[in-house]
Amino acid sequence: MKPDDQYAARHRLSALSMLAKDAAYDQYPMGDPPLLSSDLRRALLAVLALTPERLLRAGNGVTEGEAAAFLKGQQAALDAVHTGRRTAIEVAAYLAGQAVMLDRVVRVVAVAWGVAQGSTT
Secondary structure (H helix, E strand, O other): OOHHHHHHHHHHHHHHHHHHHHHHHHHOOOOOOOOOHHHHHHHHHHHHHOOOOOOOOOOOOOOHHHHHHHHHHHHHHHHHHHHHHHHHHHHHHHHHOOOHHHHHHHHHHHHHHHHHHHHOO
16 A cells, blocks of 8 residues: 555545544534534535646656546546535435435535545545
8 A cells, every 4th residue: 555545544534433423423412513514514615626637747658648538537536526415415405305404414525525535645
């Protein structure tokens, strides 16, 4: 495992741990909640702000087609995150019929942001 892979794995575990603590707080609310709505809103805005970055190249080791594929792969990953986020919101709104459930969805998106951030490092 490369150092970047280790960082991404630790970040994903941390995000999952925070979500587990938040879910536990929902069942037994004692003290301050682990995640605040403002934290989750910032996380969602960070995910929405992500854009693909061009491959940094030195010399002729990578073709234009490979560089374009690299960019398209990043875009496909971001599209998958945004599609999952939108689907989760639609399902929650349909099932709950209340804005209260959207708060739970935003918490899931915060974890998705953590995974996406960890996987792009």
